[in-house]
Amino acid sequence: MFENLKPQPADSILSLMKAFRDDPRTEKLDLGVGVYRDADGRTPVMRAVKAAERRLWEEQDTKSYTALGGDPAFAAAMGDLILGEGLATDRRSAIATPGGTGAVRQAIEFIRTARPEARIWVPDPTWPNHLSILAATGRDVAHYRYFDAETGGVDDAGMIADLSAVAKGDVVLLHACCHNPTGADPDAETWKRIAETLGERGAVPLLDIAYQGFGDGLDTDAAGVRLLVQTLPELLICASCSKNFGLYRERVGLLLTIARDADTARMAQATLEHLNRQAYSFPPDHGARLVTIILGDPALRADWQDELESMRTRMLDLRRQLAAELRRETNSERFDAVADHRGMFTRLRLSEDEIATLRERHGVYMVGDGRINIAGLDTRTVPILARAIASLGD
Numbered sequence: 001m002f003e004n005l006k007p008q009p010a011d012s013i014l015s016l017m018k019a020f021r022d023d024p025r026t027e028k029l030d031l032g033v034g035v036y037r038d039a040d041g042r043t044p045v046m047r048a049v050k051a052a053e054r055r056l057w058e059e060q061d062t063k064s065y066t067a068l069g070g071d072p073a074f075a076a077a078m079g080d081l082i083l084g085e086g087l088a089t090d091r092r093s094a095i096a097t098p099g100g101t102g103a104v105r106q107a108i109e110f111i112r113t114a115r116p117e118a119r120i121w122v123p124d125p126t127w128p129n130h131l132s133i134l135a136a137t138g139r140d141v142a143h144y145r146y147f148d149a150e151t152g153g154v155d156d157a158g159m160i161a162d163l164s165a166v167a168k169g170d171v172v173l174l175h176a177c178c179h180n181p182t183g184a185d186p187d188a189e190t191w192k193r194i195a196e197t198l199g200e201r202g203a204v205p206l207l208d209i210a211y212q213g214f215g216d217g218l219d220t221d222a223a224g225v226r227l228l229v230q231t232l233p234e235l236l237i238c239a240s241c242s243k244n245f246g247l248y249r250e251r252v253g254l255l256l257t258i259a260r261d262a263d264t265a266r267m268a269q270a271t272l273e274h275l276n277r278q279a280y281s282f283p284p285d286h287g288a289r290l291v292t293i294i295l296g297d298p299a300l301r302a303d304w305q306d307e308l309e310s311m312r313t314r315m316l317d318l319r320r321q322l323a324a325e326l327r328r329e330t331n332s333e334r335f336d337a338v339a340d341h342r343g344m345f346t347r348l349r350l351s352e353d354e355i356a357t358l359r360e361r362h363g364v365y366m367v368g369d370g371r372i373n374i375a376g377l378d379t380r381t382v383p384i385l386a387r388a389i390a391s392l393g394d
Contacts, residue, residue: 012128012367020365028363029381031372034180034344036243036311039378046246048304052293060289065282068273070096070254074288077295078239078254082209082222088229090262093269095276096283099251100210100240101129106255107206107236108137109275110268111171120206121163121172123147125347125369127180127208130173144172147182149349152337154184160193168202171236177221178211178343181371185215185342191224195231205232210240213308214315215342233260241291243344244308250287315344315374318382322374325386330393344375354392362388 016032035043069075075094083092097103111118120139122130123146134141145158166172174194179185186194198205205228215221228235234257241252255272259265276283294300323339338346348370350358358364364385366372377385 016365016367019359023363023365025363029365029376029385031364031366031376031385033376034373035248036246036344036375038311039314041378043248044246046304046307048294048300048307049246049290051300051303052290052297055293056286056289066096066285068276068282069094069269070283070288071285071292073296074292075254075256077292078241079256081218081295082212082237082239082256083226083229084219084222087226088258091258091260091265092256093259093265093272094254094256095272096285096288097253097255097276098280098284099242099253100208100238101133101253102251102283103238103240103253103255104130104208105133105137106272106275106279107238108133108139109279110236110255110257110271111206112137112139113271113275115169115171117169118204119167119170121166121170121203123159123173123175123179125181126173126175130208146179147184147347149347152182152184152335152347152349153340154186154190156186156190156193159186159190160197163194163197163203164201166198166201166203169204170201171204171206172198173206173208174224176207176209176212176225176237177215178345180210180343181345181347181367181369183341183343183346183374184337186224188223191227194224195228198228199232204234204236206236206238208238210238211243211343212239213244213305214312214344217309217312218305229258234258241287245287245291245294245304247287247290250290251284252287252291311375318374318377318379319346321379321382322377322386325383326389329386329390335389344373345371346374347371348389350389350392357392358388362391364388 013032020030038044074096079092097106119142120134121142121144124143144162145155148155177185207225212221237256239254242248257268259268294304320339323336326335334349350370352368355368
């Protein structure tokens with residue numbers, strides 16, 4: 001049997017991480033891996049998480065299984081964080097998953113169960129693992145225009161034109177905020193047009209919200225999701241706590257579905273739990289329990305939000321600094337859109353050859369499409385990166 005195995009395509013980001021580790025140079029920049037780093041280059045354990053860990057250690061009296069869908073308190077707390085308290089509570093169903101990636105996989109399995117013929121529309125570009133999961137599950141995929149490389153913003157007209165061709169019952173994948181890999185997000189007016197178009201076409205949104213709180217704040221980052229919930233009868237929402245709670249290795253995710261009514265929501269809940277049973281039975285609980293403790297305690301929640309806000313504003317400051325340095329070093333407006341992007345990522349207007357040159361000459365590691373992790377920079381390294389990019393014209 002094993003002799004029939006074939007080499008699998010290399011993951012570009014994981015390959016980049018290995019190349020960075022193997023580079024002997026001391027002055028090098030890792031802008032590829034998608035984790036938050038502070039000014040000292042660390043991915044810290046958040047204060048509220050440490051406090052919740054201590055409380056859990058003192059108070060937890062069992063390590064027995066939770067429910068197939070995970071602790072209902074976690075689903076309720078995360079549902080309220082994303083949607084706001086009281087929105088569509090009787091239409092919600094949810095399961096805990098191993099990270100946001102697990103939520104995406106279970107969402108695709110849910111779609112395959114409910115409407116196997118549905119085509120999945122994805123933005124061009126999108127997170128590469130979206131495409132990998134869709135390919136592994138044999139889904140019919142179509143692409144819609146999203147990013148305008150010339151302006152560095154969302155291609156509103158192209159996106160709406162393409163979504164106007166979506167068939168009834170098709171599924172449209174949307175990034176709720178902090179688009180990965182570009183950092184370009186729809187504005188409020190564009191979200192309204194998206195909602196209207198999907199409603200007219202009878203399409204079902206699949207929203208990936210992996211960075212809530214990293215863009216313009218917890219509520220603003222979820223505004224597009226909430227608008228769609230208020231407008232459309234059915235949605236699927238994949239959430240991750242890796243970034244905004246710093247729980248990367250704990251693998252904390254949630255798949256939240258919105259049905260047209262309470263009876264359908266109960267059917268959806270049973271289906272979601274069945275999918276968990278088939279994949280891994282009971283989902284991991286430790287990280288989810290920490291999130292539940294934090295969101296349920298006013299003092300811990302306030303401290304978590306304060307630290308999250310500091311992380312958000314730090315990334316915004318780095319964006320503005322990088323845009324200004326690039327303008328000064330290149331004497332052009334080519335990279336001004338960096339300051340308008342949100343979240344951890346930005347896609348720079350660089351060719352593959354230029355990206356290779358940055359890696360070879362300057363030890364600057366970024367993904368081949370020009371995506372960089374803003375949080376991989378600090379105030380000292382921003383000018384270094386800007387000078388390296390400006391030198392490409394020499």
